[in-house]
Amino acid sequence: MKEILPALIFMLTTVSVSPQGEPGVNLDLGVVVDTFAPGDPVEIPVTLVTRNDPQVGSVSFEMAFPAAVLSFKGAALGSVLKTEGAELNTELRDGEDGERKILSVDVSSTEAIGQGLLVTLTLEVSQEIAINHDIQLENLSQSSQSMDGGDLNARGLDGSITSIEFIPACFFYMH
Numbered sequence: 001m002k003e004i005l006p007a008l009i010f011m012l013t014t015v016s017v018s019p020q021g022e023p024g025v026n027l028d029l030g031v032v033v034d035t036f037a038p039g040d041p042v043e044i045p046v047t048l049v050t051r052n053d054p055q056v057g058s059v060s061f062e063m064a065f066p067a068a069v070l071s072f073k074g075a076a077l078g079s080v081l082k083t084e085g086a087e088l089n090t091e092l093r094d095g096e097d098g099e100r101k102i103l104s105v106d107v108s109s110t111e112a113i114g115q116g117l118l119v120t121l122t123l124e125v126s127q128e129i130a131i132n133h134d135i136q137l138e139n140l141s142q143s144s145q146s147m148d149g150g151d152l153n154a155r156g157l158d159g160s161i162t163s164i165e166f167i168p169a170c171f172f173y174m175h
Helices: 004-014
Strands: 024-029 031-034 041-051 056-066 070-077 087-094 100-113 116-125 133-146 151-157 159-163
Touching: 024 056, 024 133, 031 041, 041 056, 041 159, 056 070, 056 151, 070 087, 070 100, 100 116, 116 159
Parallel strands: 024 151, 031 159
Antiparallel strands: 024 041, 041 116, 056 100, 056 133, 070 116, 087 100, 133 151, 133 159
């Protein structure tokens, strides 16, 4: 044991502490699990997480969703963008396969965009939705620029919406 301890101490002291990479952003589509009736609106939170403190000036992303079970209704700026210089633009188009819709979202601001809720997307669940149905939201691409116009590394995560069956509480257990 005496021989191992100095070796461990040497290894710990020679491991260099390196930064976690270049400044960048992670763009995550939300995961929603709830009871939805056909035709109900679903709010999808899109969050922004930064690494190494970049001064984010704009964020763009494209997501795909199945056209048969969801329709896009609108988007609203999130809590990190409640400034007068913030701008949100969306564009919806048909996917090449004809089965998906592609939503492009561009967010920009005259002030640095912080971490947190970037955008809330409102989608409507189809009348044809099945209970316990999982709908995938695919994050196709994302990009970001700093306040001075330089490109930032960007990556993203997919999201999902899961419709679960509503189970009413028993009257006798409520007392």
